[in-house]
Amino acid sequence: MSLYEKLSSKKFFIFNLVLLGTLFGFSLAFFSFSIAKPADKQVAHAQSVQTPVSSDALVVAESLQKAFRSVADAVLPVVVQVNTVEIQKQQVPQFNGIPWEFFFGTPQDNDQKNQEREYRSKGVGSGIIVRKNGTTYYVLTNNHVAGSASEISITMNDGREFKAKLVGKDERKDLALISFESKENFPVAVLGDSDQVKVGDWAIAVGSPLGLSSSVTMGIVSAVGRTGGPAGNINDFIQTDAAINQGNSGGALVNIRGEVIGINTWIASPSGGSVGLGFSIPVNNVKRAIDDFITKGQVKYGWLGVSLIDADKDIAAELGIQNRKGALASQIFIGSPAEKGGIQPGDYIIKLNDKEVRNRDQLVLAVGDLKAGEQATFVVIRNGSEKTIRVKIDERKDDVVADNSKLWPGMIVTPINDEIRQALKLDAKVKGLYVVEVITKSPAAVMGLQRGDIIVGVNGESAKTLPDFFRLLNDKTKKDLWFEVQRGETTLETMRYKRP
Template sequence: MLVKQKIRSLLVSAVGMCMAAIVLTVSCSANPASATTVYADTKRSEAITKETISLLEGLQSANRQVSAAILPSVVTLSVTEIKKVRNPLSGDGFPWFFFGMPNQENGEKSDDKDSGGQEYKAEGMGSGVIVRKSGNTYYVLTNQHVTGSAEKITVKLYNGHTAEGKLVGGDQRRDIALVSFESTEKDIVIAELGNSEAVEVGDIVFAVGSPLGYVSTVTRGMVSAVGRSGGPNNNINDFIQTDAAINQGNSGGPLVNIYGQVIGINTWIASSSGGSQGLGFSIPINNVKAAIDSLISDGKLKYGWVGVQLVSADETMLKALKVEDKAGALAIDVFLSSPAFKGGIRPGDFVIKLNGKEVKNVDQLVRDVGDLRSGSTAEFVVIRDGAEQKLSVKIEERDQKIVTDSSKIWPGFVPYELTEDVRDKLKLDKKQNGVLVTNIRNKTPAVIVGLKSGDIITAVNDTPVNNTREFYRELSKAKKEVWFDVLREGQMLSTLRFKF
């Protein structure tokens, strides 16, 4: 009996312990917070402060706002262009080349009699930004190397709709083109154009376009440099450099500032692989604002023409003219009877201002002159013989036939300072004065009067000249005719007289 009671007691205790264990197990499963298991959806890092999160949320919100502001204005352009290449069986060179690369022969057709050529359709893709609206007509700014002389253009809008595009016009020297399309949609957004003159290194920028066919892509970076020169096709632009990722297909798309304003048109990249390496270049929007109106009204850019050939003088020339501390462009030649010549600009003038704007370099002055309207009057400030002069010039339209007429280029050679190094190389007397004749151009007055490269000009119209500055001074005084006294192979002689 006693043994049965002990067994019953042990059983009750065991059951009690099991029940306790069951309760404990159920309790642990129902309360994860008390377990050693950690779930990803409940983990919050204490290392990231509220202040940091707030800052990053503000940055993220800013990115979203800028993207939302510009994306509806950016389009994708699908372009079909008829090109002609030589028959690969003719043995006249490799037949294939890539669509969309700037090329002087882009869009030009060969003579129909050329039996070695054949036509084919080249298709490509680029980007553009809507910059103007007139009624139901919208205008898209892009690159000329994107459109070429397109036969067919399809414009794909941000909302996915498409429209047939029409090539309004383009310009190869600036690598810009304008495409139009018709639409009655109400949600098409016109981009706001900013001021690229205000852009500085370090500014945050966004590049928008369709790189590699991925439409409506936004990348962010900063302005790495401004005023860059170079680029394909010997264009006359300066460029904004950025590390925002730009790839093939981005061409023609906008570079945007933090205000959602277009400050540039993405144009080319410097790359050893063909992909983005953080070296993207955009045409400053101020370079093309005036061009938009010209393309709409005329289908092309009508460049203003002054009739001056400009160079970036080297240090020796700048010192000889006493302008080494100045920024500007040297007028090395002036076309006879041109607006510049009529307005009083002469060879040797160092141009420092145009209509009150300081001249930074040759390319900038060429662009600014090109923007001047035919018939308008421009004020140039030049330094001649150490003194500033203001000259008024009536602008004419650029005529390629006149520009290529060498007989009108005055004087048609580049005078160079007789430095000690030049005297040594030419084995001249160390006391020899004058200027060295270099870079004579064919069919120019310099050839007509009998000058030869290597001549030393010692006098202009019988007035002795000791250096480049004195040479240009006397040349600018000439009114009706000019002749030179020169030293050639140890002999003194006078040239023929050139009459204006």
């Protein structure tokens, strides 16, 4: 078939018609879409609403921020990092003898005997520059930071380091004073008045927690007058929730004025890290100690010569001193200022120099701060009546305090309550005083008294209550003293002890 015939055939005509229709349809659709008005689209836009900070609130916040900056600027230069090295020596073990000699022979060098190996233990704490005398700067810290150190150095907040030495230390207050020499002019801390500290006050801790020097944390004073610190520490404490960690010990707790109100000392924590329970020694507890360290190399304490306890509810009820704050003189040292002044076992001390006594710990601290030779006035409750006693305070000496043979009578007793009665399975008819503790080598121990004994009589008279017990104990018309006690199923008398 010729080309003309192909182009004019019926099939070719239909094909062209379909092709033109398709092209026309696409063109018409495109034209309609291009001229149609687009539909409104529903688009969600994030609405930005700016709420400006109240200018009044901002002024207050910025003022507080400036106050904290001011405190940091003032305090950081007076708080140092205390670096210590404690050197301990241990005997080198000797391996002479079988099988050592069998395998290695006998050492020929006799110098190997009694050899010692040196161990160096590093520590980090904090300290406060509290005094300057010429080119000597004195830094206060904790005894547990620097008291046992063989080598001491301090690092200033600008990184400069100086060698330091121990001036004095005191275990009872956990304090130590170290010194370093410099001709440069460093600032000295301003010591505030910790008696004016109130719960809710701002509290700012400065130190080197975990060796991170010049760290500042902030909180409030959570409580004051806390007791029950580490064993042997006679201080009361300021409690704060400002973060305190290992390395903060010896550092400063300051108020919003930048005045030192406490020396950070310990934390209560199940993990060893800060949980908001930090404790600082009130600065008023250490002011006299600083002078004693510098002038005498140690802290001098006043001594009254009594053994004190807090009266629990059972003791208070028997002595008629419920709801009265104070401390009970359970025992007296023979020949002590207390005995010479007229204080007796069983006296409930409620005042010292016109200041109320809150508890045992507070009285121990207050007496310790008295000077030897000072006349102190005590108010006691004896047999239900108040009595004023003047005592000349002596200096506390460790050897005298440790002499239990002078502690009269040398035991602590308490009324029998339901708990004691159930523990000992005592009949309800049994009356007397339970012996809580007998002091080793004391008169009570010499007489043969034992812990757990029940005292029912003194010098042949009934003594089943505390008032009767103390009345007969203090009766000096009797030359001898002995006790009638119930021990198990047996009632017996102790040895007789000649009164001093």
